Amino acid sequence: MRDPRYDILFEPVKIGPVTARNRFYQVPHCTGLGWLRPRMVAEMRGIKAEGGWGVVCTEYCSIHPASDDLPHPYASLWDQGDIRSHALMTEKVHEHGSLAGVELWVGGARSANLFTNETAFGVDCRPNTTGVPYHTRAMDRSDIREVRRWHRNAALRAKEAGFDVVYVYATHGYLLSNFLSALTNTRTDEYGGSLENRTRLVREIIEDTKEAVGDSCAVAVRFSADQGGGGDGNPVIGEHREMLEMLAELPDLWDINIKDYSREMGVSRFIKEGSLEAYMSYVKSVTTKPVVSVGRFTSPDTMVSQVKRGIVDFIGAARPSIADPFLPKKIEEGRLDEIRECIGCNICYTGDSKGTPIRCTQNPTMSEEWRRGWHPENIPEKGSDSTVLVIGAGPAGLEAARALGKRGYQVLLAEKEQEPGGRVARESRLPGLSEWARVRDYRVQQIQSMPNVELYLDSNMKADDALATESDHIVIATGATWRADGLGVYTHTPIDEFGPAEQVFTPDDIMAGRIPKDPTIVFDDDHYYMASVIAEKLAADNVPVIFITQEPIVSAWGDMTSEQSRGQRRLIELGVRIITSHGLTAFDGQRALIGCEYTGSEQSIDAGAIVTVTSRRPNDRLFHELCNHINGDSDCAPKSVTRIGDCEAPAIIAAAVFSGHRYARELDTVVDVDARIKYDRVFFEDG
Ligand SMILES: Cc1cc2nc3c(=O)[nH]c(=O)nc-3n(C[C@H](O)[C@H](O)[C@H](O)COP(=O)(O)O)c2cc1C
């Protein structure tokens, strides 16, 4: 039963010629699938509609081969083949009564056309802004006419593909926003100079799109509420208000975001729910058209508050819809405790960054809807009456137990600590990472409601204890331990001269409360968030910190999750001394010897302690002991012993959750190891 307080979220809202069945709006987000994997993307978006999202949009969608963004797998609407691919999605979205939206996109200085080899065009001749050593060709009037024609034709193709909402994408540093900005638009013709001139192309494209498809499709504009430059969280609205006023009534819907992408899509370490509100304050007052905005909304109370206070009409969501495609339905059915809340880790974004299928820490079924047939809420019933013992209640063990329990198996889940959660429980106590605990909380909550899953805490199982349970299957999810010998990504062997042991620390020590007092080196040969967070914690505890990394920047892999720059900034602000491009050769308790990655020249750094954030070892002793029992043909041997998660191979939390989920799905099924998953490919010939 729905709580009447949330009724407002389920009101239909008119958007020009179409009507959304509720206020839940999945804003455009990439999937790492794009034009390359049409069936995977169609199934995934269809499931969001099934989960209650009233509007479901594509990722950014190229209008013409003159705008491509490989290696990032954008969508495209170039030809009949693309129309048929997109129709797969729109049909699935329509089956559930939702609207399908497409974000038509023109790259400009942010796309170098590395796939099509067409010269990229821009508002002016400018360097590519993504680090590719190319420039754009300055558009002349005929180019502008061509872009308008291509956009119009793409809108017509969108309509043919069945889309209900067609976007004009005028933000995020792409072509149209380059025209709007006084910084990038240095033209002297009727498209440059005055505010009116700089908004001209956006206006023309909105009008073209309305004229082409506006009879049956709503025209939406994605636009930044601010002009940027005000420092973190301090909006400088500047001329963006005037621009919005000038265009206010032209489109059917405003999709509003902000200039600072690291806030708009910020990781939870730095940015919390609803963080765009200060930027949005004026938007609804200058237009009568419906407004959607974002803010990693997972709390229905926050959503209602935003609508009631007139900040937005639609609750826009990318990540919350990825973590829980059924979020609207769960609110509608009063199942709030079943919501799988996004943890703000941005692993989903690495799919786009790396050009690979999207995955999610909280939702292991992301990208697997079509190729493995995994549904985020439904799971086949158990295949036998087997009992399962899961040892370790970290992310992998919890997810395995939850999904096995949902299938109907009798499950014992044993955890040696006094609390469940494993690494997410420990890591969530580090600075900024409190939302990591949602990985644990969602699963514990689910397990508690399952009579067939028993969780035993403080239960340090040995091989004999495990066998004594006489479980049919034993799953080892005992996690991994950080190494203290310096072996890491680039340091291929343990460091010879390293010690004394009491002055060498690992992240596990820090998380367990063993904190150094002397000036401390944090040596990062892992390159994700952990070293940076440990350095932050020590600095906050007034320990002088020297951060040393072999990469040229702090937490290099954080670029993939768009948190790198904020992480580095945080350490600078905390007074951490940062030494990049240096490897560690030795540490004797008083000083470390480090070497330059480029020249090999060595220098000595005084420090009384070192934290090695390098790599981890699986805690797999129990697994091997139990395997010996199976191999020894013992009477009480279980049918299978399987290791999952970090115990199998240490990785990110998302991989551990996936591993646990996969174990549960595959138990008592026949898996053809030679054809484990369906392989999606572009399968429509150009018509
Ligand atoms: C994986 C991912 C891909 C995204 N791709 C796009 C995109 O193609 N076009 C776009 O306008 N915004 C894109 N965004 C930004 C989102 O639309 C949204 O503005 C942002 O994620 C904040 O919303 P949220 O807090 O609900 O995630 C993407 C965000 C994510 C997480």
Ligand code: SF4
């Ligand atoms: S990967 Fe992380 S940030 Fe992205 S949706 Fe999932 S939980 Fe949220």
